[in-house]
Amino acid sequence: MVGYFQQCVLYPCDLAMLQRVFDEICADGCHDAASPEAEILATALLVLFQNGMTNEAALLAEMRSRQQVYLLRTG
Secondary structure, three states: OHHHOOOOOOOHHHHHHHHHHHHHHHHHHOOOOOOHHHHHHHHHHHHHHHOOOOOHHHHHHHHHHHHHHHHHHHO
């Protein structure tokens, strides 16, 4: 998976913000942070960030929306 991500500089404030969003999304979905589901969420979150979505509220809203769509599809 190392080659999957683009080169991207993450500053401590970026990492802290991504951690907050990740923690909140995991709590919303009752996912253990070490679970395979959480790894998928972390990957999606990082991809969104690397593609220019750097606002915490926007990331949280997008991740929640994606989680809702997933739940609707899988029941």
